[in-house]
Amino acid sequence: MNELFVKTKRASKSLALLSDQQRNEILLAVADAIIDQQERILKANAEDLAKMDKSNPLYDRLQLTESRLEGIASDMRNVATLPTPLGHITKQKTLPNGLRLCRISVPFGVIGMIYEARPNVTFDVFSLCFKSGNACVLKGGKDADCSNRAEVALIHEVLERFGVSKDVVALLPATHEATGEMLNAVGYIDLCIPRGGRKLIDFVRDTARVPVIETGAGVVHTYFDKEGDLEMGKAIINNAKTRRVSVCNALDTLLVHKDREADIPQLLAPMQGKVTFYYNDESLYDTEFMDYKMNVVIVSSLDEALAHIDQHGSGHSEAIITQNEQTARTFQAHVDAACVYWNAPTSFTDGAQFGLGAEIGISTQKLGPRGPMALEEITTYKWIIEGEGQTRP
Secondary structure (H helix, E strand, O other), rough: OOHHHHHHHHHHHHHHEEEEHHHHHHHHHHHHHHOOOHHHHHHHHHHHHHOOOOOOHHHHHHHHHHHHHHHHHHHHHHHHOOOOOOOOOOEEOOOOOOEEEEEEEEEEEEEEEOOOOOOOOHHHHHHHHHHHHOOOEOOOHHHHHHHHHHHHHHHHHHHHHHHOOOHHHOOOOOOOOHHHHHHHOOOOOOOOEEEEOHHHHHOOOOOOOOOEEEOOOOOOOEEEOOOOOOHHHHHHHHHHOOOOOOOOOOOOOEEEEHHHHHHHHHHHHHHHHOOEEEEHHHHHOOOOOOOOEEEEEOOOOOHHHHHHHHHOOOOOEEEEOOOOOHHHHHHHHOOOOOEEEEEEOOOOOOOOOOOOOOOOEEOOOOOOEEEEOOOOHHEEEEEEEEEOOOOOO
């Protein structure tokens, strides 16, 4: 496996020779290939799906359809239309001694991505890494291995057609040993990003010898305030919970002000028969369901809602439904999360929805990027210094 890391590191240098126009042409060609060869991808995905129980919450994450492939291709085309994140001058100055300093955005080099039953991530990561001049080493889960291999094979075919080394995208075996190799690939992997459940993320953070950006699990809350609009609340809560239950921005716990307790049946009406509800179940306060399940908790005040989120939130996405602007601003100022919503569902926490083209993950840490990570977040910078023979006294 060390040979694979060496090849990818070497190939990453070649990406600097490509113009942004060339990168965009290749991304558009891959997007076209996704549609043209969707039967091939769906066949591989069907092999993965056949090995998973349909009742498994991850089944929805694993499943690819024609419409989902169209969405993936559309996101890749959007990435191709975005301005390059490279070569931006973020700081510039001339010192009293005449030295000219310039800070410029550059790729990390090689980004390692570890993810579970999410075959869409393969294409998302490739598009963002390639656009930003990064090579990538992918480590998918065994549940999606057939899908991931078909997708990477397609990407390799397009790269070779354009005369670009296929080594800029590598897929590791779907084994625990491969994960360990990646996390210890010092000098080859410049940045590792885990994307999955709490168990995976904790393992990567605790084990890695390479730099890691933590994309946390989502224990997500929505607080329906005493001045919340009932019809708006019904729509927001339903969308946050049921749009896709297996994603990290899906609603887990609904907090309801005690003055609106009588409205709970109406708030939950759109989800009746579809979602299993729990009421004030303390054993579920820290649960990310990833399923058609939701805890409903009564709170006596805004302060109690904030205290609950402080204790049980994961720093991912939180929302308030209220017509009182002061209450909303207090909520947004107090809640410590990457994304804090007022009168909108947490389902919008998504790179494409934020106008970023796609996302490589949702960062819940505070050092470095936070929230949806896209092109800008997977670049770093270097200083360029020019002089005329100055020496330091």
